[in-house]
Amino acid sequence: MAGKDVLKELSTMLSQARILLAADVDAKLVNEIDVNTLVTRLIESHKSDSGISIADRNEISKILEEISKEKTPMPVEVIRQSGFKPSAADVDAFYRISNKERLTAEGNVNDFVDYFKNRFEKIRRIIEERRMTALLSQSISTTKGYTSGREVTIVGMVTSKINTKKGNLMVVIEDETSDLKVIFMNGTSQQSKNLYEAGKRLINDEVVAIKGKLSNQFLMASEILWPDVPIKEPKKVTDDVAIAFMSDIHVGSKQFMEKNFSKMLKWLNGESRMDGEGLAGKIKYIVMAGDVADGVGIYPEQEYELAVPDIFLQYKILFNFIEMIPDYIHVFVMPGNHDAVGRAEPQPILGEELVKDFKLDNVHVVTNPANLNLHGLDVLAYHGTSLDSMIRAIPDVSYATPEKAMVEILKRRHLSPIYGGNVIVPSKEDQLVIDKVPDILHMGHIHKNGITEYHGVKIVNSGTWQGLTNFQARSGHIPTPCILPVYEAMNDRFTSISFENGEAWK
Numbered sequence: 001m002a003g004k005d006v007l008k009e010l011s012t013m014l015s016q017a018r019i020l021l022a023a024d025v026d027a028k029l030v031n032e033i034d035v036n037t038l039v040t041r042l043i044e045s046h047k048s049d050s051g052i053s054i055a056d057r058n059e060i061s062k063i064l065e066e067i068s069k070e071k072t073p074m075p076v077e078v079i080r081q082s083g084f085k086p087s088a089a090d091v092d093a094f095y096r097i098s099n100k101e102r103l104t105a106e107g108n109v110n111d112f113v114d115y116f117k118n119r120f121e122k123i124r125r126i127i128e129e130r131r132m133t134a135l136l137s138q139s140i141s142t143t144k145g146y147t148s149g150r151e152v153t154i155v156g157m158v159t160s161k162i163n164t165k166k167g168n169l170m171v172v173i174e175d176e177t178s179d180l181k182v183i184f185m186n187g188t189s190q191q192s193k194n195l196y197e198a199g200k201r202l203i204n205d206e207v208v209a210i211k212g213k214l215s216n217q218f219l220m221a222s223e224i225l226w227p228d229v230p231i232k233e234p235k236k237v238t239d240d241v242a243i244a245f246m247s248d249i250h251v252g253s254k255q256f257m258e259k260n261f262s263k264m265l266k267w268l269n270g271e272s273r274m275d276g277e278g279l280a281g282k283i284k285y286i287v288m289a290g291d292v293a294d295g296v297g298i299y300p301e302q303e304y305e306l307a308v309p310d311i312f313l314q315y316k317i318l319f320n321f322i323e324m325i326p327d328y329i330h331v332f333v334m335p336g337n338h339d340a341v342g343r344a345e346p347q348p349i350l351g352e353e354l355v356k357d358f359k360l361d362n363v364h365v366v367t368n369p370a371n372l373n374l375h376g377l378d379v380l381a382y383h384g385t386s387l388d389s390m391i392r393a394i395p396d397v398s399y400a401t402p403e404k405a406m407v408e409i410l411k412r413r414h415l416s417p418i419y420g421g422n423v424i425v426p427s428k429e430d431q432l433v434i435d436k437v438p439d440i441l442h443m444g445h446i447h448k449n450g451i452t453e454y455h456g457v458k459i460v461n462s463g464t465w466q467g468l469t470n471f472q473a474r475s476g477h478i479p480t481p482c483i484l485p486v487y488e489a490m491n492d493r494f495t496s497i498s499f500e501n502g503e504a505w506k
């Protein structure tokens, strides 16, 4: 943008904040500057002024000088060891990105109806494919005419779950025709106990099939059939390449563990004696599953926990770090609930204003969630904001074991089953249904590492690069910062490398 246009844009943006430009500010002074950063700084320094205030040449020059000094923050000095011969550099990358584009909705009550209808249909189809269709009853309304004692299997969406006065569990399910009360008896036999415990795991808005016997207007449950995933054989990958998983880097937070992150970047560059087995040199892909920056105004009083209160600068610093990653490694950067793209999911890619200075062929911004295919492996990456509501709703999952909550998500074939736990854009298609079973399911958000396998699907929560925050200290969540999970595709093996020794960025 030419200086004249920048000046015009600057004055328009500032006038909205009741700041006027002095006459000595000319187009030459603001030629080729980052308008957003300058405006953010000016608003910050004028925030205590009441009424209209004026920004003059002197003030703007000082701020521009400060910004230009900050543009190259804390460079990581990378000296590759002479013996470092990364094998991944000799292997061609093969990747495909399937972003979850937002399907715009009208913003009225019909959107919710369409959204839930679509979720119901998609998951019913999954259940039908997984189970024998003939077993499933047609709809809830058709069962209303059946006599008591008849056995049925009904697909429905859970709308509520309560304990009855007699100590049993009553779950209401509905489909597009009607609703039905399902009873889980709290009996004495082991079978009854197991079924009652399984009923307690049902959560609002999930779609399941329930088998049972009709009894007046109730269904006495005998089995729950979750959509679930079939057992998968591991895919064969012939190249000896690896994928590293990261999330919750939180650049900009005082607790971002910058020294450890730098240490990891040096390791990727072969500048470390830690890499006895050549693992660093095998890494061909890095997936960053959200909360890459700490953001601004994400929670009350966040400003006291920020080392960098400028959102644009947070991303500049992040991408300066990303530039240190060797260029044969492809990096996929996804937003999370802290990132500057709005909270509603699916979240779009990081905006042009945040990434424009960093056009690197090996760095790809992706949506949250996104389906990636890396060297033939299907990786479903999602920040994991829904894990909070899953942990609250299901009896034996906790913040200490995010991988267990991820298994529950997989079984339900939906990335965010409980509606309202996190912000979702209701659109004609429910983009958070897990249509295709991935080889690897990757999430973050909980700041706790966890790896497991379920029916052949690898599950990885990649922890964090942020130390203990005041919020976590208050809520008793203990993070596991600076542990990098790496998956070797050919050997079908995870290794977690700790870069824990270091200090937080203060």
Ligand SMILES: [Fe+2]
Residues within 6 Å of the ligand: 248, 291, 336, 338, 445, 446, 447
């Ligand atoms: Fe986070």
